[in-house]
Amino acid sequence: MAKKITDHVTWVGKVDWELKSFHGNELSTHRGSSYNSYLVRGSEKTVLIDTVWQPFDLEFVTRLKQEIDLNEIDAVIMNHNEVDHSGALPELMREIPNTPIYCTKKGEAIIRGHYHPENWNFVNVKTGNTLSLGDTTLTFVEAPMLHWPDTMFTYFSGDGGILFSNDGFGQHYATESLYNDCVDTAELYYEAEKYYANILAPFSAMAVKKINEILAMNLPLTLICPSHGVIWKENPAQIVTQYLTWAQNYQINQVTIVYDTMWNSTRKMAEAIADGIRSERPEFTVKLMNAAKDDKNDITTEVFHSKAVLIGSPTINNGYSYAIAGILEMLCGMKLKQKKAAAFGSYGWSGDAPKLMTEHLAKGGFEIVNEGYRSLWVPDSDELERARQYGCEFAKAL
Ligand code: FEO
Helix, strand or coil: CCEECCCCEEECCEEECCCCEECCCCEECCCCEEECCEEEECCCCEEEECCCCHHHHHHHHHHHHHHCCHHHCCEEECCCCCHHHHCCHHHHHHHCCCCCEEECHHHHHHHHHHHCCCCCCEEECCCCCEEECCCCEEEEEECCCCCCCCCEEEEECCCCCEEEEECCCCCCCCCCCCEHHHCCHHHHHHHHHHHHHHHHHHHHHHHHHHHHHHHHCCCCCCEEEECCCCEECCCCHHHHHHHHHHCCCCCCCEEEEEECCCCCHHHHHHHHHHHHHHHHCCCCEEEEEECCCCCHHHHHHHHHCCCEEEEECCCECCECCHHHHHHHHHHHHCCCCCCEEEEEEEECCCCCHHHHHHHHHHHCCCEECCCCEEEECCCCHHHHHHHHHHHHHHHHCC
């Protein structure tokens, strides 16, 4: 159902309570998501900003028709063309095939690459280009690689100033309440951080640059309307400030120990190491996560805000475990900086895992604290004390 947000703007998106994974199975979405689409009515022109994911295309267009005669839409603004936002475009364009689609040049290429349209009317825009709606104006700001090459933001001059930021400032968070001050703050911030860590973290340097560029424009701002999750209405600047913090090598006093275990030897080592860290640095939070059992994106979120990470795996077939291989690949893809790391694990004969995991961590940009720690077969009390001491030494390096 459409929801009026301001005098000019109406939300016409789709809340997807059932969504449990995104990007195939790359990203867990425990709290669902939404695909936010906005209708902006000026005194002379009306535009639609973004659409929804393809499975909801018919529903989206049907509901949109209940809100407006589609022929009254003068332009479709596509801020970003990943399928969760452009998926309903073909269904919409079947109804209004001549309506101009405003997007970046890369956006047009991506739409063409996805849907292979023949006669759609593209209008390529660049930073600073505007579209007058009569009493109000849309201004486009390119934001390449936040998080795709086509991404742009659209700023609306009416209703005190509204930034349509697409994925930026978004969260995979289903809610019927629509606004940030109507939902649980801890849940909201967890999902916003998880979104940043898993989707935007590799592009942090560009995020800082773009945010500072927009802040320098000194534009009035009453709302930030992302394409997923809540609209930032109560103090919208809070999420901008938070992004600047996250984007600049964010870390708190936390060590996350990510391990896998076959017969519990590596788990016992992990617990003893955690004990050592806590005794040396009681001000630190230490979290243990089993890579084979815990959600991979929750693990990456914990690592994102940690000062250091320890990775543990038994040696298996001269390598490390399947689950640890997956999480290492994800962590390295995040391109995190100023994170300390080391590796450990139990073994029976070759004992290669700590060395190989250390090499993987180094390749991913982690600052290696030491050459790692390994333990033969099942640790006895002396060995567990050594593991505890290893934790103490690791903590001293933080
Ligand atoms: Fe929400 Fe990059 O799509």
